[in-house]
Amino acid sequence: MLKFRGYKPVNVPVASVALTDADFKPDFEQKGVDMRIGLDIALFSQTLAVQRIVLITNDTDTIPAMKYGRRAGLQVVLIELDGTKLTRELLPHADFVRPVLWP
DSSP states (O other): OEEEEEEEESSSSOOOSSOOGGGEEEEEEEOSHHHHHHHHHHHHHHHTOOSEEEEOOOOGGGHHHHHHHHHTTOEEEEEEETTOOOOGGGGGGOSEEEEEOOO
16 A cells, blocks of 8 residues: 655755746655565465465564564574665574565
């Protein structure tokens, strides 16, 4: 779900005294994704629908879902995209970290 958070200046610092609509862009924030991922992991864990989940994330909000999945017997794999570094806090909650080259 996207939430509208207002407008942001296109250029910072603002260079002009006389601002127009073209000097601003809408600011949206994605909400609820962590909760939905956690619910999916919980459902997969309870129904044993899968044996392994693969996450492309660097968000520590997914840790409780990762823990739940592992306790239920799922294998949790984190993907580390080329040029990024995973947050240290995520690593103990994954069974494997797989580096992936991304163009």
